[in-house]
Amino acid sequence: MDEQKVLSIKGLLDDTPEEYLSHKEKYENSIRKSVLFYKTLHSTEDENMSVDEKTKLNFRNIVTSAIFKDNSPFMLHNSMFIPTIMGQGTDEQREYWMKRAKNMEIIGTYAQTELGHGTFIRGLETQATYDPDTEEFVLHSPVLSSYKWWPGGLAHTANYCIVMARLYIKGKSHGIHPFMVQIRDEETHMPLPGIKLGEIGAKLGFNTVNNGFLGFENHRISRDRMLMKNAQVLKDGTFVAGSNSKLTYGTMVYVRVLIVSNMANMLAKAVTIALRYSAIRRQSQPKPDEPEPQILDYVTQQHKLFIAIASSHAFYMNAMWLWEIYYSVSLQLASGKLDNLPELHALACCLKPLSTIDATAMIEKCRLACGGHGYMLSANLAQTYGLATAAYTYEGENTVLLLQAARSLVKAWVGHVKGRPLKGTMAYLAGDSTVKAWDGSIDGIIQSFKVVAIRKISSVVKILQDYEKSGLSPEDAWNKASVFLTAASEAHGRAVLLSVYKSEMDKRAAVLSPPLRKVLLQLVDLYVTYWALEKVGDMLLYASITDKDVDELQRRYIELLAAIRPNAVGLVDAFDFRDEILNSTLGAYDGRAYERLMEEAMKSPLNAEPVNQTFHKYLKPFMRGKL
Ligand SMILES: CCCCCCCC/C=C\CCCCCCCCCCC/C=C/C(=O)SCCNC(=O)CCNC(=O)[C@H](O)C(C)(C)COP(=O)(O)OP(=O)(O)OC[C@H]1O[C@@H](n2cnc3c(N)ncnc32)[C@H](O)[C@@H]1OP(=O)(O)O
Numbered sequence: 001m002d003e004q005k006v007l008s009i010k011g012l013l014d015d016t017p018e019e020y021l022s023h024k025e026k027y028e029n030s031i032r033k034s035v036l037f038y039k040t041l042h043s044t045e046d047e048n049m050s051v052d053e054k055t056k057l058n059f060r061n062i063v064t065s066a067i068f069k070d071n072s073p074f075m076l077h078n079s080m081f082i083p084t085i086m087g088q089g090t091d092e093q094r095e096y097w098m099k100r101a102k103n104m105e106i107i108g109t110y111a112q113t114e115l116g117h118g119t120f121i122r123g124l125e126t127q128a129t130y131d132p133d134t135e136e137f138v139l140h141s142p143v144l145s146s147y148k149w150w151p152g153g154l155a156h157t158a159n160y161c162i163v164m165a166r167l168y169i170k171g172k173s174h175g176i177h178p179f180m181v182q183i184r185d186e187e188t189h190m191p192l193p194g195i196k197l198g199e200i201g202a203k204l205g206f207n208t209v210n211n212g213f214l215g216f217e218n219h220r221i222s223r224d225r226m227l228m229k230n231a232q233v234l235k236d237g238t239f240v241a242g243s244n245s246k247l248t249y250g251t252m253v254y255v256r257v258l259i260v261s262n263m264a265n266m267l268a269k270a271v272t273i274a275l276r277y278s279a280i281r282r283q284s285q286p287k288p289d290e291p292e293p294q295i296l297d298y299v300t301q302q303h304k305l306f307i308a309i310a311s312s313h314a315f316y317m318n319a320m321w322l323w324e325i326y327y328s329v330s331l332q333l334a335s336g337k338l339d340n341l342p343e344l345h346a347l348a349c350c351l352k353p354l355s356t357i358d359a360t361a362m363i364e365k366c367r368l369a370c371g372g373h374g375y376m377l378s379a380n381l382a383q384t385y386g387l388a389t390a391a392y393t394y395e396g397e398n399t400v401l402l403l404q405a406a407r408s409l410v411k412a413w414v415g416h417v418k419g420r421p422l423k424g425t426m427a428y429l430a431g432d433s434t435v436k437a438w439d440g441s442i443d444g445i446i447q448s449f450k451v452v453a454i455r456k457i458s459s460v461v462k463i464l465q466d467y468e469k470s471g472l473s474p475e476d477a478w479n480k481a482s483v484f485l486t487a488a489s490e491a492h493g494r495a496v497l498l499s500v501y502k503s504e505m506d507k508r509a510a511v512l513s514p515p516l517r518k519v520l521l522q523l524v525d526l527y528v529t530y531w532a533l534e535k536v537g538d539m540l541l542y543a544s545i546t547d548k549d550v551d552e553l554q555r556r557y558i559e560l561l562a563a564i565r566p567n568a569v570g571l572v573d574a575f576d577f578r579d580e581i582l583n584s585t586l587g588a589y590d591g592r593a594y595e596r597l598m599e600e601a602m603k604s605p606l607n608a609e610p611v612n613q614t615f616h617k618y619l620k621p622f623m624r625g626k627l
C-alpha cells in the first residue's frame with residue numbers, strides 16, 4: 001500500500017507517545033488507529049487481484065502496518081481468520097464469510113491454543129458435539145485447561161472466531177476441526193450466552209493485540225458453521241473424513257511463510273535504526289589528534305550490524321521463494337494432489353524457526369549496538385525485539401517445528417539409504433558428503449553447509465537406530481536423540497537459507513547495474529562467510545577446513561566489512577522506511593537523534609511540572625525525619 005497515503009491519514013500518528021498510556025488506553029488507541037488504517041487499506045485493495053497478488057500486497061502491508069509500535073488488534077483478522085475461511089471453507093461458506101470479513105462487517109480471530117495446550121493440537125480439549133436432532137454442534141469447555149487462551153483480538157475486539165475444537169459424534173472423537181463461531185452480539189458486542197471472554201493480561205510485547213481467553217458453556221451453533229472443505233458432518237451425523245487430516249493445519253503453514261517475510265521486515269527496521277544512529281554517533285578518541293570517530297567506523301560495530309542487512313535480504317529472498325512453493329502447492333491441493341505438502345511443511349518448519357531465531361538475536365544486537373539510547377523505548381528497538389521474539393513461540397514453537405522438520409529429514413535419509421529417490425530441497429542429501437579439500441568460494445562454502453547437513457542427518461539416524469537396536473522404543477529413542485535431531489534440522493535450514501539467497505540473487509544479478517550488483521553480491525559473500533565462521537566447528541569436522549583456511553576466511557570477512565562500509569547507510573536507506581514507520585528517535589532520516597531524544601523526553605508526563613507532588617507528600621517529611 002502507498003505509505004504516503006497511510007501517513008496522510010489524519011490522527012494516525014500519536015501525539016502522546018504510546019509508552020505513557022495505560023494498558024487500557026494503549027488498546028483503545030490501537031483500535032482507533034487500526035480503524036483509520038483499515039479504511040485506507042480497503043481503499044487500495046483491488047478485488048480483481050489474484051490471491052498471489054493480494055498476499056504479496058499483504059507482505060507489503062506488513063511493512064506499513066509497522067507504523068504501530070505494537071501490533072494491531074485486527075492482526076489475526078487478516079493473518080489467520082481470513083486465510084482459514086479461504087483454506088478451510090466450502091465454496092458457499094467462502095462466498096458468504098469472505099464478503100463479510102473483507103468488508104470488515106465482522107472482525108475475526110483464530111482460536112486454537114488453550115490454557116493447557118498450544119503445541120499439541122491433537123490434545124486440544126474444547127468439545128464440539130454434534131446433535132443430529134437439532135443439526136447443531138454443542139461447544140463446551142469441560143475444564144479450565146480447555147479454555148482458549150492467547151488468540152489475538154479475542155478479548156474485546158473480535159465478534160467471530162474460528163474455533164479449533166475436537167469433534168464428537170455419538171460419543172466418538174473425530175479429531176480437531178475448524179468451526180466458525182459468533183462470540184459477541186453484532187449490535188451490542190456483548191458476549192453471547194454460554195460464552196466467557198476476557199483478556200489474558202500484560203505481556204512482554206503484543207500489548208495492543210488484545211490476546212484473550214474464551215470458555216464455552218454448552219454453546220450451540222448450527223451445522224453449517226463447521227468449515228467443511230476438508231471434512232464434513234452430514235445432517236444425520238455421518239462423518240466424512242478429508243483426504244489428509246493435516247489439511248486442517250493449513251493456515252499455520254501459510255502464517256509460517258508470512259513470518260519469514262515479517263522477520264525480513266522487522267530486521268530491516270531494526271538495522272536501519274541502529275546503523276543510522278551509528279553514522280551520527282561519535283564516541284572515543286583512538287587517535288589523539290583526530291576528532292571522535294563515527295561509531296560506525298569501529299569494525300566491531302560493523303560486525304554487529306552488517307550481517308543484519310544481509311540477513312534481512314536473505315530472509316526476504318527465501319520468503320519470496322517459499323511463497324511461490326506455498327502458492328503452487330496450494331493450487332495442487334485444490335486439485336487433490338497432496339504429494340508436495342510434506343516438503344512444504346518441512347521447509348516452513350525450518351525457515352520459520354531459523355528466521356525468527358536469527359532475527360530476534362540480531363534485533364537485540366542492533367539495540368545493544370546503540371548503547372544507552374538503544375535502551376530508550378523512544379528508539380523503538382525494544383518493542384521491535386518484543387514483536388520478533390514472540391514469533392519464536394507462536395505459529396509453532398521453534399523446537400517443535402525443528403523436530404517436525406527432522407521427522408521429514410530422517411524419513412528422507414532412511415528412504416535414500418534403501419534406494420528411494422530424494423526430491424526437491426532434500427535432493428542434495430544424495431550428494432557426496434566427503435570433502436577432500438576446503439573450497440573457500442561462495443559456492444564451495446554453500447556446498448560445505450550441505451555436507452554438514454548430510455553428515456548431521458546421517459549421524460543422528462545412526463544414533464536413533466543404535467538406540468532402537470538397544471531395545472529403546474522409537475519414541476524414547478527419538479526423545480533421547482532430539483537435541484541432535486534439532487541440530488540436523490538447523491543444518492538443513494542453514495543450507496537452504498544460504499543456497500536460496502545465493503541462487504535468488506544470481507537470478508536478479510543479471511538485471512542489476514554493475515555497482516548495485518557488486519554491493520548486493522558483497523552482502524551475499526558476507527552472509528556466507530559470516531556463517532562459515534559462526535559454524536567453524538562443523539566446517540572443521542565435516543568440510544576439511546584447515547587453520548590456514550580459517551585465517552583466510554577471517555581476513556576475507558574483515559575486508560568485506562571494509563568494502564561494505566561506504567555503502568552501509570545507502571543500504572539501509574534502500575529499505576525505504578519512512579520516519580513515521582521507523583517510529584524511532586535514533587533512526588530518523590535527518591539524523592537529529594539528540595534533538596529527538598530530548599523532544600520525546602519532554603513528552604514524559606513527569607516533565608509537566610518541576611516538582612512532583614510526592615516531594616511534599618513523602619520526600620520532605622522523610623528527609624526531615626518525620627516518617
Ligand atoms: C491495522 C494494521 C493491520 C495491517 C493489515 C495488513 C495485513 C498484514 C497482517 C498482519 C501484520 C503482521 C503480520 C505478521 C506475520 C503474521 C503473524 C501472525 C500472528 C499469529 C499469532 C499466533 C497465532 C498462533 O500461534 S495460532 C496457533 C499456532 N499453533 C501451532 O502452530 C501448533 C504447533 N503444533 C502443530 O503444528 C502440531 O501439533 C504438530 C505438527 C507439532 C504435531 O501435529 P500432530 O497432529 O500431532 O502430528 P504428528 O503425530 O506429529 O504427525 C506429524 C505428521 O503430520 C504431518 N504434518 C504435521 N503438520 C503438518 C502440516 N501443517 N501440514 C502438513 N503435514 C503436517 C507431518 O509431516 C508428519 O507426517 P509423517 O508423514 O507422519 O511424518
Ligand SMILES: Cc1cc2nc3c(=O)[nH]c(=O)nc-3n(C[C@H](O)[C@H](O)[C@H](O)COP(=O)(O)OP(=O)(O)OC[C@H]3O[C@@H](n4cnc5c(N)ncnc54)[C@H](O)[C@@H]3O)c2cc1C
Nearest residue numbers: 110111112113117118119150151152390394395396397399
Ligand atoms: C504473542 C503470542 C501470540 C499468540 N497468538 C495466538 C493466536 O492468535 N491464536 C492461537 O491459537 N494461539 C496463539 N498463540 C499461542 C501459540 O500458538 C502457542 O504459545 C505456541 O503454539 C506454543 O505452545 P505452548 O505455549 O503451549 O508452549 P508448549 O508447547 O507448552 O512449549 C513449552 C516448551 O515445551 C517444549 N515442547 C513442547 N512440546 C514438545 C515436544 N513434542 N518435543 C520437545 N519439546 C516440546 C517446547 O519446545 C517449549 O520449550 C500466541 C502465542 C504468543 C506468544
